[in-house]
Amino acid sequence: MSTPSLAELLDVALEAAYLGGRRTLAYFNAGVAVETKADDTPVTRADREAEEVIRAEILRRYPQHAVVGEELGEQAGDVRYRWIVDPIDGTKSFIHGAPLYATLIGVEVEGEAAVGVIHLPALGETVAAARGLGCRWNGRPCRVSDVKRLEDATLLTSDARMAQARSDAYDRLAARAKVVRTWGDAFGYALVATGRAEVMLDPAMHPWDSAPLLPILQEAGGRFATWEGEATIWGPDAFAANAALYGEVLSVLRTEQRRA
DSSP, X not given: OOOOOHHHHHHHHHHHHHHHHHXXXXXXXXXXXXXXXXXXXXXXXXXXXXXXXXXXXXXXXXXXXXXXXXXXXXXXXXXXXXXXXXXXXXXXXXHTTOTTOEEEEEEEETTEEEEEEEEETTTTEEEEEETTSOXXXXXXXXXXXXXXXXXXXXXXXXXXXXXXXXXXXXXXXHHHOSEEEOOOHHHXXXXXXXXXXXXXXXXXXXXXXXXXXXXXXXXXXXXXXXXXXXXXXXXXXXXXXXXXXXXXXXXXXXXXXXHO
């Protein structure tokens, strides 16, 4: 089997995300039926069909690669290349007709998160990166902001109630931030990567939520880690920040976790 370059993997990820995202738009604001999964989260026909489309495109190009998806589980393959797929990140936004949901694809190469795509079908935005190749927003290079004070920063989270239940960290950060919003899920991380926000945090994550975020934030000049500071897509929680604020935010998250 030939060894694909990171640029080639990124091209395939972009095409697969576009195709999957286009399938979601067929059901967006169209009254699609909503089911409830065993973990009490919503799912729709759009989620499943979009993942089928994404998998088909990946496996058409790389039939021996491994694929893991939120809705359709794991398909074994070459352990050197693992594609991790979330067809609709932000299903709650999707079913309420809010355009802030995303199609996510990440690729691990030799066990390291190397390629990431956040595609926002209803907004027509894509943020994508591959290790060593930089981060691009709709094809143009992008960077995190250079805001240096939390008092000048925009802080985001997916669900403030979940963050508050976890510890006092969110409240401490929110009390100091200039702007606080729940522009959450992958959209929040896209905002940090493109310099439109400074901090995004989630108290609970899955690998398909995180898979593209590590390479995207790193290549944009920012940081992505767990609340204990581990740069991984496999953590139970996550946050992203620009380089200037990362250390300060991490200190608050660590301190409040240990008090909880």
